[in-house]
Amino acid sequence: GENVEQHPSTLSVQEGDSAVIKCTYSDSASNYFPWYKQELGKRPQLIIDIRSNVGEKKDQRIAVTLNKTAKHFSLHITETQPEDSAVYFCAASIRGGTGTASKLTFGTGTRLQVTL
Amino acid sequence: GAVVSQHPSWVICKSGTSVKIECRSLDFQATTMFWYRQFPKQSLMLMATSNEGSKATYEQGVEKDKFLINHASLTLSTLTVTSAHPEDSSFYICSARDLGAGNPIQYFGAGTRLSVL
Numbered sequence: 128g129e130n131v132e133q134h135p136s137t138l139s140v141q142e143g144d145s146a147v148i149k150c151t152y153s154d155s156a157s158n159y160f161p162w163y164k165q166e167l168g169k170r171p172q173l174i175i176d177i178r179s180n181v182g183e184k185k186d187q188r189i190a191v192t193l194n195k196t197a198k199h200f201s202l203h204i205t206e207t208q209p210e211d212s213a214v215y216f217c218a219a220s221i222r223g224g225t226g227t228a229s230k231l232t233f234g235t236g237t238r239l240q241v242t243l
Numbered sequence: 244g245a246v247v248s249q250h251p252s253w254v255i256c257k258s259g260t261s262v263k264i265e266c267r268s269l270d271f272q273a274t275t276m277f278w279y280r281q282f283p284k285q286s287l288m289l290m291a292t293s294n295e296g297s298k299a300t301y302e303q304g305v306e307k308d309k310f311l312i313n314h315a316s317l318t319l320s321t322l323t324v325t326s327a328h329p330e331d332s333s334f335y336i337c338s339a340r341d342l343g344a345g346n347p348i349q350y351f352g353a354g355t356r357l358s359v360l
Contacts, residue, residue, distance in 0.1 A: 170351040
């Protein structure tokens with residue numbers, strides 16, 4: 128089955144700096160890669176996702192890049208703010224057709240701390 | 244976006260009792276829901292895929308007789324932890340995908356923290 132590795136496990140940056148989190152996946156059939164943010168005791172919230180037919184996607188301060196050949200994808204957060212502090216999870220799945228829902232395999236998570 | 248409601252948010256029970264957790268899609272129909280378990284400071288581990296009107300698909304190592312899943316309607320899936328023991332204490336989270344929306348996004352419930360005494 129799919130295996131997703133995520134690095135680093137913890138990341139501390141100063142407010143205003145950029146943060147980068149990297150993930151690799153093993154199954155070349157995976158074609159959907161979401162990123163979730165989870166605050167302590169809360170539900171994971173989707174922050175951005177990318178599909179395999181796209182190399183990069185950006186949404187304001189957040190961007191995700193995908194390298195299908197190398198089977199890795201990365202989350203980039205620019206101009207970090209204290210409220211960005213949370214645990215971030217990458218995930219991979221094989222997106223099925225209409226009427227099917229494929230399971231997500233999650234990375235191990237990155238605890239991001241944005242300091243003042 | 245789509246809303247997934249999970250209840251209860253917190254439950255404390257005695258060892259040997261059973262606990263039922265509900266997961267509802269409030270504004271969409273979900274033929275498939277997913278149940279995860281999350282230990283402190285760890286990732287989400289998929290336990291099983293809940294399919295409306297059919298048997299759940301369990302991940303390797305998950306005891307299906309221990310974790311009973313029922314998905315009787317397009318908006319409700321339940322997870323019952325049977326004969327709970329302290330090692331079952333964990334954070335359980337469900338998710339659902341709005342297949343009608345044409346995208347693969349999974350929406351998560353707020354989770355249930357189970358403490359078994």
